[in-house]
Amino acid sequence: MSASHWINGVSSNELDPAERALQYGDGVFETLCVRHGSVAYLHRHWQRLRAGCERLQLHFAEWDGLTAEVHRLASELDDGVIKVIVGRGAGGRGYRYAANAPCTRIVSAHPPAQWPAEHASVGVRLRLCRLRLGVQPALAGIKHLNRLEQVLARAEWENEYAEGLLLDCHEQLIEGTMSNLFIVRDGQLLTPRLDDCGVAGILRSVLIDIAREQGVEVRRSRLELPDFESAQEVFVCNSVVGIWPVREIDGRYRFASRKVTQNLQQALARRQETEGIWYEE
């Protein structure tokens, strides 16, 4: 199944090349996980999309149309992934944008992501990427369309790792190329602060809530490579793949335990069964 696209509510594979999302990466996106015809955590995705629009001063107004489209597509797709892009809209040459130009929304449907089931059960090997993320607080946390750092980092390996970890230019641990990072230390959950760079993942926020409900302390911290030495468990996560326990990082760090990680996987699975919580919030 190849992707099909809806541009501003119309089925179309014809985008105006003057779109600023193409010209400058001037926009934001979300990647939605669809299971049994429902979109997981749609409310949280829309919260982040709104935050991204505010940060970039994108005046996107078609929330009802977008939401209806996503629900209709999810029901047709049943299982898979929906990607939503909100771009600044078509514009002339030059970085300056017109304050009131209408945004462009592009929605596409994709087949389910194909990953070995062992990634979630047995765990994965991670690469430590050579590339360092630049520090840019003005863009940190939101899911904007300037993703060359992730493209370059992902090109550092073929299939020998399941994911690559990224540090920033100050050697702070930040995230995976497509996932967020958690460390378990002495029963506590630690995840990197994302004030300087990185994407604040939806499943990251869900897991922080679940862990706290279970009485597990969670801290957003400054983390560096030596923090892996004092960690009992490490995992990465995103909305589409769920939680992957980490067995090994680049031959340098190994983690035998998965106890806390498995508890979270099970708690997450229980939420999936009670759709009202998982899908609507």
Place this chain on the structure above:
Amino acid sequence: MSASHWINGVSSNELDPAERALQYGDGVFETLCVRHGSVAYLHRHWQRLRAGCERLQLHFAEWDGLTAEVHRLASELDDGVIKVIVGRGAGGRGYRYAANAPCTRIVSAHPPAQWPAEHASVGVRLRLCRLRLGVQPALAGIKHLNRLEQVLARAEWENEYAEGLLLDCHEQLIEGTMSNLFIVRDGQLLTPRLDDCGVAGILRSVLIDIAREQGVEVRRSRLELPDFESAQEVFVCNSVVGIWPVREIDGRYRFASRKVTQNLQQALARRQETEGIWYEE
């Protein structure tokens, strides 16, 4: 006149939304100045485009087709601007790219840029932007499509300044939002090093060559705001607008002299008259 687009050599306003230049800003671009039907400094633009393709591992092969298109368009346009985008091509979901997928080239024609003639004669006022550029050596120098920093910086003012100056997160002077920066100090020309961020402009490289031919010493330096205090002249430049002397920076620095800057403007104008040099190199 609105823009018209050629996608892979075909007149079209219909871009495949799966294009990675849209999805991730995965590509590079050039902005070409066209006068009397000829493209200025095309050879240098292609050099930078090639360098960008190499840096991003974009395997663009259609140089002959692209060059023929640009010459044909330039001749039709007579005076104006041609923008060229080379994108990674249509791809599936995910940051990983197929090694041998064909790139997409998008060429568009635009009317001449409209700037007051006084910008070049009397000089301009610059803003000091609040936004700081992130440091990313992997992307520094090339003209890639991740331009949200420039979009955000340009949104800091309306028309009260001609251009905005950008510092990086270490308070180093880098460039304007759409131009490069030069400082004249004691007869010497200084321009910021672009190892960490910034775009290595075509006119910047031309002016470095012209100045050296005239016996003026040019240095790529680490520059900071206090360097404006010891400067006699400041100017910004790009391929489309040429050279703009700077009269004032954000009410903090003023420059009465334009002697060296005017010499360079005149040398540049003389090159324009001898088209063989200016347009072909």
